[in-house]
Amino acid sequence: MFTGTALSLDIKTVEEYLDVKTVREASTDIGGKMDTEVAIIGAGPVGMAAAAFLHRAGIAVRVFEANPDRAGQSRATTIHPRTLELFDSIPDERGSLAARMVAAGNPVPATHFAALPNRLDYRGLDTSFPFVLLLPQPETERLLAEYLAGQGVVVEPRWKLAGLTQDEQGVTIVSETGDTRRAGYVIGADGAHSATRHALGLGFPGTPASTMGFLADVKLERPPAQPHNWDCERGSYSALPLPGGIYRIFGHEPGDTGLTPEEAARRQAQIPDEAELRATLNRLADDDFGLTEVIWASRTGDATRHAEQYRVGRVFLAGDAAHVHLPAGGQGLNVGVQDAANLAWKLAAEVRGRAPRRIIDGPQSYDAERRPIAARLAANTLAQAALMVTFTPGGKALRDLMSDLIGRNGDTADELRGWLSGLDVSYAEDGSLAGRRVPNLPLADGRTLHRALRPDRCTLVVFGTTVAEGENVVRSTRDWHDLAAVLVRPDGYAAEVWTPGEEIKAR
Ligand SMILES: Cc1cc2nc3c(=O)[nH]c(=O)nc-3n(C[C@H](O)[C@H](O)[C@H](O)COP(=O)(O)OP(=O)(O)OC[C@H]3O[C@@H](n4cnc5c(N)ncnc54)[C@H](O)[C@@H]3O)c2cc1C
Known part of the structure; x- marks a missing residue:
């Protein structure tokens, strides 16, 4: 109407x-002195997403990856609606990259906050993706890598950044073997221990880990009746169904909390095997739920840090290189992909010399828009950590209160749903509409807005x-x-x- x-x-x-x-089409002529317009360090989900968005915008991009074999690193399992909307703007023969991900994953109608029993229902959200997609990170990465390969975007394997220098024309990156490359700009998407961040000398302030939970992808013969279980004395455990009959289990025992940084580091190195996971579940639930196979296991801590700047000259940070936190509510990969989408079009405009000042270093710059998001992410995940691991009567009362508020489906649920789904993340000031996400409006020509958006x-x-x-x-x-x-x-x-x-x- x-x-x-x-x-x-x-x-x-x-x-x-x-x-x-109209801007000129993809440029392969980048002048004899440059190897690429944008070099991306790290072929994790964020580096590959940045490469996909930039390539779509007609920018020559090349990805450098230290470790060519990331298989087996299950990590993120959750893709939220806003991330799917962004991947929906990348067309492929199935319609879009998002459509391909949805076909490979397990869409579920609701997600959790702090593993509370009352869940956040996504079904009424104003999006084409009103669900949480459970998709193991290797699958997300495989689909991104396939897309990039199909587009001819080069990912150089076994190329580990050791240092960089920059001048007014560009950036020289140096590998640990002494190989050098020259690019107009660099995006450091090289994870939590980012060599790019170190090379820039940027601080990574925050708080060290004080809890260290277990986390594993396993086969269960008789999964628990409830996905999330919490007990003041024993601890917590959750089990969420992934595609292929696999369950992501995670939780904490009271002994996993209140750790010094040294204790946390020691605990992190003790990756639980099948016997230990069975023993842990038996301690928590008097049942190992018929655990038969461990596909991948790890430990997760609540170290929470973010880089003091996202841009230094011609070099940017994105994803885990810019922020780390407890993987609660499945946010790391999602926020990182949203970093990449925010950065890509601005950088594309800058590379082409047509970016207004305000998106380079003004109020709509990548740094100005995305760093406050990392601050919110840090606060949100620390709050979830407190709700998950405060194994005291007070902690239980707080969980009950929060779960009740979520169950009422009012403002609290709306606020948390808007944040976790990514749909209400906004760059608007003073309640204005400029800076807000525009929903996937139906268009008179039969298309929908998100697929009609131009990358550049x-x-x-x-x-x-x-x-x-x-x-x-x-x-x-x-x-x-x-x-x-x-x-x-x-x-x-x-x-x-x-x-x-x-x-x-x-x-
Ligand atoms: C145990 C665990 C569970 C998690 N669960 C979830 C979840 O459920 N949901 C969620 O959203 N997030 C989760 N996360 C977080 C999520 O995995 C990360 O946020 C995500 O992988 C970040 O992507 P990235 O591309 O920024 O970094 P990474 O995935 O770390 O990728 C960085 C890449 O850079 C490469 N690299 C590193 N150094 C160099 C160098 N010097 N030169 C070249 N390449 C380099 C690495 O080999 C790697 O391929 C979890 C994390 C962990 C550890």
Whole structure:
């Protein structure tokens, strides 16, 4: 239903705004002195997502990976709706990379906060992906790697960054074997112990681990009746179904808490084997749930840190290189992919020399928008850690209270759902609409907005009777906040909004 009224639309002005004019196609001519326009250090999920978004935006990109064999590192299992929306903007023969992930994973309707019994139901969310996708990280990485290979994006294996230097024209990266490469810009997506971050001399302030839980992907003959179980005396255990009849089990015993950093480091090195996992489950539940096979096991701590800057000159940090925290609520990979999407279009514009100042080092820069998100992520996961491992009567009372609030499905549930799903993450100031995610609006041409977004330029969405034509203009058949038009960034957030009657011109 249209409610927007006629609007005078000066499309020329809009196309000039944020410089949405057609840009030249993918450049392979990057001048004899450069090996690539953007070098990405690390072929984890964040590095590969950044490579995919940048390549889509027509930027020559090359990925350097120290360890060519990441198989067996199960780690993240959870993909949230906002991440799927971002992957939905990457087309492939199945429709999109997101469609491929959904086909490979296990969509479930709800997720947990702090392993509380009452869960956050995603079914009513305004998204094409109103569910949590359980997909082991190696699968996510395989699909990303296949996509990049199909696009001809080179991932150089066994290339470990040892150092870098930068000047006004670019960055020289050096491997541990002394091999050097030259790039216009570098993204360090090389994980928690990031060599890029070290080379930049950036601090990684935060708090060390004080808890160290168990975590494993196993086969269970008779999984527990409830996914999340918590006992003040014994501790906690959870079991979540992954594809292929596998369960992700995780939990804490009271002895795993209140550790010194040295104790935490010692405990982290003690990877539990099948016998120990059985013994742990028996201590926690008087049952090993018919555990027959351990596919992968690890320990997880609550060390929480984030880099003091996300950009130094021509070098950026993204994903675990920029922030680490307890993997609670499945957020690390998701927030990292969202870093990559936020950075890619801005960096693409900068590489092409058409980025306005405000997205380079102003209020809409990558650093300005994403570092506050890491601060929220840190607070959110520390709060979950407190709820998960405070094995006292007070801790139990707090869990009961929070679980009850979530179960009421009111503001608390909405707030947590909006954050965990990624859908309410916003860069808006003072409650304005500019900076908010724009939902997947249905378009008059039969497409939906997220698949219509361009990777390298903004898209103007008009509502109602506004008359507009142009390559970068689409018409929505659904209202959004009674607006006449919204200029949508490549990462799906509103850049500018216009109300009915307002003249569209650059501000
Ligand atoms: C036990 C565990 C469980 C987790 N569970 C979840 C979960 O359920 N949900 C969730 O969202 N997140 C989870 N996480 C977090 C998630 O795995 C990470 O957030 C995610 O892997 C981050 O991706 P990344 O690409 O930033 O870094 P990484 O995945 O660490 O990838 C970094 C890459 O850089 C490479 N590299 C490192 N140094 C160099 C160098 N010097 N030169 C070149 N390459 C280099 C590495 O080999 C690696 O391939 C978990 C993490 C752990 C440890």
